[in-house]
Amino acid sequence: MAFGLFQRVTSFFVPSVQVISSCIFLMLFLIQVDAQIRYSIPEEMRKGSLIGNVAQDLGLDIKRLRSGRARIVTGENVQYAELKTDKGTLVVNERIDREQLCGDVTPCSFTFEILLENPMELHPVTIEVLDVNDNAPTFQSKRLDFEISESVTIGSRFDLEAARDADVGENGLQNYKLNPSDYFAFKQHLNSDGSNYIQMVLQKALDREKQSHLNLKLVAVDGGSPQRSGTVNINVVVLDANDNTPVFNQSIYKASVMENSPRGTHILQLNATDIDGGAYGLITFSFSKSNAPMSDFFEINEFTGSISVANDIDFEKDQKIEFRVEAKDQGGLTDTSKVEIDIIDENDNEPVINVMSFTTPVSEDAPVGTTIGIINVKDLDSDENGKVRCSVEGSAPLEIKSNIRNYYALVTISPLDRESLSEFNITIIACDSGKPPLSVNKTLNLKISDVNDNSPVFLRTVYSAAISENNYPGYSVLSVVAKDPDENQNARVSYILEECDIGGSPVSGYISVNSENGVISAARSFDYEQTKEFMCVIKAQDGGSPPLSTNVTVKILVQDQNDNAPQVLYPVQTGGSLVAEMVPRSADVGYLVTKVVAVDVDSGQNAWLSYKLQKAADRALFEVGLQNGEIRTIRQVTDKDAVKQRLTVIVEDNGQPSRSATVIVNVAVADSFPEVLSEFTDFTHDKEYNDNLTFYLVLALAVVSFLFITCVVVIISVKIYRWRQSRILYHSNLPVIPYYPPRYSDTLGTATLPHVYNYDTCRTTDSRKSDIKYMQPMSQSLLDVGGTDSEAQNFEKQFAGSNMSTLVSTLNKAISCCCSVGPERCLWC
Numbered sequence: 001m002a003f004g005l006f007q008r009v010t011s012f013f014v015p016s017v018q019v020i021s022s023c024i025f026l027m028l029f030l031i032q033v034d035a036q037i038r039y040s041i042p043e044e045m046r047k048g049s050l051i052g053n054v055a056q057d058l059g060l061d062i063k064r065l066r067s068g069r070a071r072i073v074t075g076e077n078v079q080y081a082e083l084k085t086d087k088g089t090l091v092v093n094e095r096i097d098r099e100q101l102c103g104d105v106t107p108c109s110f111t112f113e114i115l116l117e118n119p120m121e122l123h124p125v126t127i128e129v130l131d132v133n134d135n136a137p138t139f140q141s142k143r144l145d146f147e148i149s150e151s152v153t154i155g156s157r158f159d160l161e162a163a164r165d166a167d168v169g170e171n172g173l174q175n176y177k178l179n180p181s182d183y184f185a186f187k188q189h190l191n192s193d194g195s196n197y198i199q200m201v202l203q204k205a206l207d208r209e210k211q212s213h214l215n216l217k218l219v220a221v222d223g224g225s226p227q228r229s230g231t232v233n234i235n236v237v238v239l240d241a242n243d244n245t246p247v248f249n250q251s252i253y254k255a256s257v258m259e260n261s262p263r264g265t266h267i268l269q270l271n272a273t274d275i276d277g278g279a280y281g282l283i284t285f286s287f288s289k290s291n292a293p294m295s296d297f298f299e300i301n302e303f304t305g306s307i308s309v310a311n312d313i314d315f316e317k318d319q320k321i322e323f324r325v326e327a328k329d330q331g332g333l334t335d336t337s338k339v340e341i342d343i344i345d346e347n348d349n350e351p352v353i354n355v356m357s358f359t360t361p362v363s364e365d366a367p368v369g370t371t372i373g374i375i376n377v378k379d380l381d382s383d384e385n386g387k388v389r390c391s392v393e394g395s396a397p398l399e400i401k402s403n404i405r406n407y408y409a410l411v412t413i414s415p416l417d418r419e420s421l422s423e424f425n426i427t428i429i430a431c432d433s434g435k436p437p438l439s440v441n442k443t444l445n446l447k448i449s450d451v452n453d454n455s456p457v458f459l460r461t462v463y464s465a466a467i468s469e470n471n472y473p474g475y476s477v478l479s480v481v482a483k484d485p486d487e488n489q490n491a492r493v494s495y496i497l498e499e500c501d502i503g504g505s506p507v508s509g510y511i512s513v514n515s516e517n518g519v520i521s522a523a524r525s526f527d528y529e530q531t532k533e534f535m536c537v538i539k540a541q542d543g544g545s546p547p548l549s550t551n552v553t554v555k556i557l558v559q560d561q562n563d564n565a566p567q568v569l570y571p572v573q574t575g576g577s578l579v580a581e582m583v584p585r586s587a588d589v590g591y592l593v594t595k596v597v598a599v600d601v602d603s604g605q606n607a608w609l610s611y612k613l614q615k616a617a618d619r620a621l622f623e624v625g626l627q628n629g630e631i632r633t634i635r636q637v638t639d640k641d642a643v644k645q646r647l648t649v650i651v652e653d654n655g656q657p658s659r660s661a662t663v664i665v666n667v668a669v670a671d672s673f674p675e676v677l678s679e680f681t682d683f684t685h686d687k688e689y690n691d692n693l694t695f696y697l698v699l700a701l702a703v704v705s706f707l708f709i710t711c712v713v714v715i716i717s718v719k720i721y722r723w724r725q726s727r728i729l730y731h732s733n734l735p736v737i738p739y740y741p742p743r744y745s746d747t748l749g750t751a752t753l754p755h756v757y758n759y760d761t762c763r764t765t766d767s768r769k770s771d772i773k774y775m776q777p778m779s780q781s782l783l784d785v786g787g788t789d790s791e792a793q794n795f796e797k798q799f800a801g802s803n804m805s806t807l808v809s810t811l812n813k814a815i816s817c818c819c820s821v822g823p824e825r826c827l828w829c
Helices: 002-028 054-058 062-067 098-102 673-684 693-731 789-798 804-821
Strands: 037-042 050-053 071-073 081-084 089-092 108-116 121-130 143-149 157-160 173-179 184-190 196-202 213-222 229-239 252-258 266-269 283-287 298-300 306-309 320-329 334-344 352-358 371-378 388-393 398-404 407-412 423-432 439-449 462-468 476-479 493-497 511-513 519-522 533-542 549-559 567-570 578-583 592-595 597-599 609-616 622-624 630-633 644-653 660-669 748-750 753-755 759-762 771-774 783-785
Touching: 037 050, 037 054, 050 054, 054 089, 054 121, 071 081, 098 108, 098 121, 143 157, 157 334, 173 184, 252 266, 266 334, 283 298, 298 320, 352 439, 371 388, 371 439, 388 398, 462 476, 493 511, 567 660, 578 592, 592 660, 597 609, 609 622, 622 644
Parallel strands: 037 121, 143 229, 252 334, 462 549, 578 660
Antiparallel strands: 050 089, 071 108, 081 089, 108 121, 157 196, 173 213, 184 196, 213 229, 266 306, 283 320, 298 306, 320 334, 352 371, 371 407, 388 423, 398 407, 423 439, 476 519, 493 533, 511 519, 533 549, 567 597, 592 630, 609 644, 622 630, 644 660, 759 771
């Protein structure tokens, strides 16, 4: 039956509602809303019953309802309708009782909004609740008592209590029936506010002697189907005659009172008169029985007629109250008058803030103007007391914008930065325009979510560390630390070794870096002598998407350790023959015998060398320079000194602990080479020589002789050639051009100890005037001595009568000159 009624009502209302209401609401709320629809349904529909297809009526796609998070927004505690976003339909959510919802108001409807976001849309929906006949007329009193004088004239009126029917329209109260109707007739009247009141009108004179009591029955019926009714009994007591009725001096009394006025506040004064005397002239005042009970709001003094406040009056519930008052004399005669009281609004309601939606957290890269929340603000007061202003307290980077009535959007006005402020409270203040104004605030907590907008930052611009050589692989050199102000995965820093080459090898072969804590470890054992320092680049990369990174330069210094012993470069220790330095017996004190040359591949103090004479045949004859390794005589050589001298020199570095090397220096104290041969044969007794040693010695002497003769021939030839050229120039009278050659040095010798010869020359174009000065060498030439005693004697006989030392020296000079400067510029030419 309810569904059938719904179909009939829908078929009747839909065309008219869509046309009429669309025009009216579109004109009134064109700015505030996008579209408005209206439905009509009967009350008491079952939960889940279909109300209408919102998506179809609004022309919206179901996907739009889902993406816009469509929902019903209402300020009421009970939500009667539910939106099915998957179907785009409205269904009944709670039992709808029209009488409970609207009372006597007709038509009865409730309104809510359908809210969509991104972009924000607001579609008001009005649902009219149609009445069904589910309530019967009722009387408040079970019995009505009247005392009526028998002298009451025909036509006298007596107010009756009106019945109340919660239904409206055809289902509401339609008619009354009075039984029996011999003495009284029933009259029904309509008030200006749409309510009605009923009266009994005397149509036949009363006679107390015939009938002192009358029992009547008043029946109230509605127009529903099936019809419902209510009954009240009327008891009439017939009194003796009282031929004058009280009369009010006004037919309508009007007054006003402020809401929330305290109890006992005087509102107005009633005035009625009765020209009868005695008891019949005494008048009492009361509320008319035709009204709903007024004692909930007002009280009346029955003797004075003063009306005052009885309980709290709320403007938001009743803006105007109308009721009837009755003046009654002691004879039972009455008169009635109407009272209209206007309720004056007071600013007694604070604004109410309802959060429709609020998005938290918000990404810190959200653009300016992003909507993070929608709020609804209402004030139950009226006029200026109900006008509300909304704002955000403090310096939050947000502001409130209002495009729709009573709805406000929270939008960002500046960029958000989580690193500066990760969360903050938003205090929304709503203030009305009353005097004094009332305000309310609501605090919302907004959190800012992180995005990867910060690169890792190293604590230093350059890292440097030192590590001793000969370290073990895996030794921790240093740690690099980078901080990222982002959070969670965006702040997780990983350390990466950038690829580069160090001496042609990848850097990963030298060091490694822990990706989690940035600890740099040695991947190999370092050798200071090969690698003294190197540089690499460490990259700190966060875990964001895309990741951000920063590079830092790391410089690693390898510190030297005393892991290398000194190496003796001179004199060279040979295994096939003995090397000896010759000292003439005429050598003075301080004569430089030779110089021990040694090096240490270490550095710093580990390479500082000191020389000491560890062992010597005669310690009183020689000494070794502590710093330079020079072996000099410390006294005059005598004929008693042995020809062969064997010195053991130790070379020590300055490391901790120190390392050392020893070298044996053989010294021959003699003036002639045969003497050396005869004495130094003892050095060879402990060694084995090849049987062909004599052959090699003779061959060497032959080669030296051949070279010497060749050089002499070449020098003489060049000399003659230059002499002829100079004679030609001399006879040609050309100017003489002096020529000053550079100082040449002969670098014959072995290893790092050269025999240096200095030549001072002055040459002219005339070779006859050239001059040369020979300087003594810094040390004697090296002699390689070997063979047996017989071979030495043959050698001495062969070169008897000649100075061997002088011959060898002359040969060395000739070879050095010709090889160094060429035969054209040789000083011997």
